[in-house]
Amino acid sequence: MTTQRPTLVELAQQLEAGDVSSRELTVGALARIQAGGDGLNAFINVCPDSALAAADAADACRARGNAGPLTGVPFAHKDIFCTQGVTTTCGSRMLENFVPPYDATVVARLHNAGLVTVGKTNMDEFAMGSSNETSYFGAVRNPWDTERTPGGSSGGSAAAVAAGLVPAATGTDTGGSIRQPAALTGITGLKPTYGRVSRFGMIAFASSLDQAGVLALSAADAALVLQAMAGFDPHDSTSADAAVPDYTAGLNDDLKGKRIGVPSEFFDAGLDSGCEQAIRAALSELEQLGASIVEVSLPHLGLSVPTYYIVAPAEASSNLSRFDGVRFGHRADGAETLEELYKKTRQEGFGAEVKRRIMTGTYVLSAGYYDAYYLKAQQTRQLIADDFRKAFETVDLIAGPTTPTPAFRLGEKTDDPVQMYLNDIYTIGVNLAGLPGISVPCGFAAGLPVGLQLIGPHFGESVVLNFAHQYQQATDWHRQVPGAGQ
Amino acid sequence: MSLSRQDVEHIAHLARLQVSDDELDEYVAKLSRILELVAQLGAVDTAGVTPMAHPLEMGQRLRPDEATETDRRELYQENAPDVVHGLYRVPKVIE
Numbered sequence: 001m002t003t004q005r006p007t008l009v010e011l012a013q014q015l016e017a018g019d020v021s022s023r024e025l026t027v028g029a030l031a032r033i034q035a036g037g038d039g040l041n042a043f044i045n046v047c048p049d050s051a052l053a054a055a056d057a058a059d060a061c062r063a064r065g066n067a068g069p070l071t072g073v074p075f076a077h078k079d080i081f082c083t084q085g086v087t088t089t090c091g092s093r094m095l096e097n098f099v100p101p102y103d104a105t106v107v108a109r110l111h112n113a114g115l116v117t118v119g120k121t122n123m124d125e126f127a128m129g130s131s132n133e134t135s136y137f138g139a140v141r142n143p144w145d146t147e148r149t150p151g152g153s154s155g156g157s158a159a160a161v162a163a164g165l166v167p168a169a170t171g172t173d174t175g176g177s178i179r180q181p182a183a184l185t186g187i188t189g190l191k192p193t194y195g196r197v198s199r200f201g202m203i204a205f206a207s208s209l210d211q212a213g214v215l216a217l218s219a220a221d222a223a224l225v226l227q228a229m230a231g232f233d234p235h236d237s238t239s240a241d242a243a244v245p246d247y248t249a250g251l252n253d254d255l256k257g258k259r260i261g262v263p264s265e266f267f268d269a270g271l272d273s274g275c276e277q278a279i280r281a282a283l284s285e286l287e288q289l290g291a292s293i294v295e296v297s298l299p300h301l302g303l304s305v306p307t308y309y310i311v312a313p314a315e316a317s318s319n320l321s322r323f324d325g326v327r328f329g330h331r332a333d334g335a336e337t338l339e340e341l342y343k344k345t346r347q348e349g350f351g352a353e354v355k356r357r358i359m360t361g362t363y364v365l366s367a368g369y370y371d372a373y374y375l376k377a378q379q380t381r382q383l384i385a386d387d388f389r390k391a392f393e394t395v396d397l398i399a400g401p402t403t404p405t406p407a408f409r410l411g412e413k414t415d416d417p418v419q420m421y422l423n424d425i426y427t428i429g430v431n432l433a434g435l436p437g438i439s440v441p442c443g444f445a446a447g448l449p450v451g452l453q454l455i456g457p458h459f460g461e462s463v464v465l466n467f468a469h470q471y472q473q474a475t476d477w478h479r480q481v482p483g484a485g486q
Numbered sequence: 487m488s489l490s491r492q493d494v495e496h497i498a499h500l501a502r503l504q505v506s507d508d509e510l511d512e513y514v515a516k517l518s519r520i521l522e523l524v525a526q527l528g529a530v531d532t533a534g535v536t537p538m539a540h541p542l543e544m545g546q547r548l549r550p551d552e553a554t555e556t557d558r559r560e561l562y563q564e565n566a567p568d569v570v571h572g573l574y575r576v577p578k579v580i581e
Binding site: 098099101193194195208209234237238240241300303305306307309310317321324325326327328329330331335336337338339340341342343344346347350355356358359360362363364366372373375376377378379380381382383385416417418421432433434435458 | 494497498500501502503504505513516517519520521522523524525526527528530532535536537538539540541542544546547549558561562564565566567568574576577578579
């Protein structure tokens with residue numbers, strides 16, 4: 001595999017200088033994807049006709065002098081975002097033939113900013129998974145080692161960006177689904193504050209946790225895309241009505257005098273020693289850039305996985321009750337009663353992991369169990385969020401690993417759902433507390449990328465982007481390309 | 487926390503999921519495993535802790551009760567598996 005991987009900022013400069021047209025970039029991206037994307041299975045659907053039309057429109061817009069920083073750059077959307085007239089499957093047989101009659105707000109905003117959508121990326125079914133293996137359309141492969149997972153649930157977006165098929169793509173992060181695949185594929189993944197980016201048209205998994213974000217090659221690239229995505233949306237009842245700052249303005253702020261909290265709980269027995277070495281080295285690098293490291297404690301962090309696996313399935317069981325074979329999506333043949341229609345449709349339309357989560361959620365919400373499970377989990381969620389709140393009284397940023405291990409082998413954790421769930425042990429707390437977090441490449445363990453997780457306070461996207469950008473100015477881990485020497 | 491086959495059949499019914507007999511044992515094993523994981527929370531003292539329903543401290547936004555959307559029934563029904571005269575068709579519910 002030979003990978004040319006210009007960043008979004010570099011492509012924007014080439015477009016601005018007239019060195020290349022959007023049509024040329026788009027034709028190139030489509031060719032790489034249609035050539036099989038190096039066997040990664042990163043895309044569920046490619047849309048050449050609408051992409052070329054959008055590219056020509058972007059070139060015309062630039063010729064008129066109306067181009068913005070993203071105009072004409074090829075881009076991909078996770079297949080969880082509704083795209084008007086373009087099939088949106090959410091990685092599920094249930095929505096195999098679903099053609100949304102409207103665009104998600106994120107899709108519309110990025111289209112208006114001039115990005116050219118070349119296709120929809122593969123994902124775990126309904127975003128439920130950490131390895132992309134629950135997709136009805138088959139697992140995605142990691143461009144660093146095609147026998148390994150790219151992570152999930154935004155595994156298609158991560159693999160596509162890491163392999164240089166597109167410079168950036170959207171993802172969603174409910175328990176780590178942007179940061180974990182970014183870590184496992186050696187790219188940059190930003191999960192904004194809950195409510196920062198609209199959820200409208202983003203197929204719902206767990207509504208109090210779901211947040212859209214971006215997978216890209218650098219923090220500077222992520223800042224540009226976030227700028228176009230973020231902001232209040234009246235169509236999303238939990239959209240934050242807060243001003244959107246200029247995310248590129250603070251990228252070059254000095255880290256001198258800033259305080260980084262490092263939770264001891266992030267360095268427990270489960271952390272791979274190669275990952276730990278890379279993370280400790282990254283923390284030293286940040287110290288050399290002028291930040292000071294202080295120990296903080298998140299004593300309830302260990303409760304985040306069990307808390308999440310009550311809250312998220314409970315919300316999922318409610319959200320996914322809409323898939324009933326009546327108004328849209330798959331319908332089973334031959335049902336003689338309405339109840340049989342529901343049951344057969346859902347048996348055929350959902351995969352095993354989705355059904356497990358629906359049943360877990362149904363159980364914890366059922367009569368007699370609500371207080372013991374759901375109410376209890378809402379209380380432990382509060383304890384976890386309080387830990388972060390207290391820590392941010394004394395530090396600007398919290399840092400640690402994104403994942404306990406580098407990319408694992410496909411098939412390695414599919415037999416035991418709990419082993420798979422524990423892979424998200426360092427990312428889930430951030431979702432429960434609604435905080436922004438980013439994963440940036442910080443080295444290798446056994447030849448596989450390691451991700452450094454940087455967590456900010458609510459609406460602190462500028463803070464995490466500033467730290468990430470400064471780190472990337474001083475290091476070149478984010479410039480390492482898969483395939484060299486393979 | 488261990489579930490029985492009857493428990494899983496009941497949960498599947500509540501969730502309107504058909505589960506075949508040969509799938510049942512696997513669901514019993516895996517759902518029991520998941521419930522063991524989440525049962526850890528039972529040991530945590532949460533007396534007096536306010537349940538957290540939402541990660542940001544914000545109330546539910548209200549808007550004036552005015553029609554803002556146009557009627558796009560036909561467009562939306564294009565995705566329906568079975569529509570007759572603008573109505574969704576399902577198996578007979580009332581004998």
